[in-house]
Amino acid sequence: MREPQVALTIAGSDSGGGAGIQADLRAFTMHGVFGASVVTALTAQNTVGVHGVAATATEFVAAQLDAVLNDLPVVAVKTGMLATPSTVELVAAYAPRLPGLVVDPVLVATSGDPLFTGDVATAYREKLFPHATVVTPNLHEAGVLLDRKVSTVDDMRAAAEDLAATGARCVVVKGGHLPGTDAVDVVWLDGVVSELTAPWVNTRNTHGTGCTFASATAALLAKGASVREALTGAKTYVNESLRRSAAWRLGAGSGPVGWPD
Numbered sequence: 001m002r003e004p005q006v007a008l009t010i011a012g013s014d015s016g017g018g019a020g021i022q023a024d025l026r027a028f029t030m031h032g033v034f035g036a037s038v039v040t041a042l043t044a045q046n047t048v049g050v051h052g053v054a055a056t057a058t059e060f061v062a063a064q065l066d067a068v069l070n071d072l073p074v075v076a077v078k079t080g081m082l083a084t085p086s087t088v089e090l091v092a093a094y095a096p097r098l099p100g101l102v103v104d105p106v107l108v109a110t111s112g113d114p115l116f117t118g119d120v121a122t123a124y125r126e127k128l129f130p131h132a133t134v135v136t137p138n139l140h141e142a143g144v145l146l147d148r149k150v151s152t153v154d155d156m157r158a159a160a161e162d163l164a165a166t167g168a169r170c171v172v173v174k175g176g177h178l179p180g181t182d183a184v185d186v187v188w189l190d191g192v193v194s195e196l197t198a199p200w201v202n203t204r205n206t207h208g209t210g211c212t213f214a215s216a217t218a219a220l221l222a223k224g225a226s227v228r229e230a231l232t233g234a235k236t237y238v239n240e241s242l243r244r245s246a247a248w249r250l251g252a253g254s255g256p257v258g259w260p261d
Ligand SMILES: Nc1ncnc2c1ncn2[C@@H]1O[C@H](COP(=O)(O)OP(=O)(O)OP(=O)(O)O)[C@@H](O)[C@H]1O
Pocket: 109, 110, 137, 138, 139, 174, 175, 176, 177, 183, 184, 185, 198, 199, 200, 201, 202, 203, 206, 207, 208, 209, 210, 211, 213, 235, 238, 239, 242
């Protein structure tokens, strides 16, 4: 009998279905990987904004982690909205049991609403990043993590190098908020900086692209891809997903990203 590959997302729920746990499980399924989920927060959210956040008690995040890890053969993990410094520290304490760890340091929603309280930036840099296989901040998150403005490709290259100094094996500074002919992400991997590019897709429906990129990366790692292969595959997957959502209209705000045909 064949056991399916299992990936785990540790993230917040988006009631509107576009981002968070809902986007992660969709990306896992689309890659043929079974998804388990540890919910760190509930958000009352739609395409327009975040209307409320209820963080899960840290002890209950631990209870979910124990339940999943004591039973299922998890081979890759994605973290998203961890909401509080104590949850970031808790996940760091579990890191020896979290293989193929992709950390998406979610700080704000597409709508601009904050998704954390307290000094999560320090907890990420000092506690969780040293255990990460891949860290995937967007421009704004890289700026908050480094306490400086990150707004050009040169800034992204410098930010990727500085964030790699935390001990993460790979850092991807995502450029989805830097429109151009191409969507350019900067990758620091094993000491070498390179660019990951795909054609820019002209759409407002980008809610969940960051979650989808990180969870597709984790799904591909679960299937045995190298880090470089996983990032290239995830970039293509997000680009095809954006093409789908460019052709639909859902909600009054920034609509959810789709999935490839
Ligand atoms: N309009 C676009 N066209 C092509 N690629 C895009 C577009 N928007 C985002 N991407 C790509 O999607 C991935 C996620 O990047 P982004 O910077 O949007 O992350 P994020 O800000 O965490 O996500 P979100 O936009 O959901 O908040 C990156 O690979 C980025 O280059």
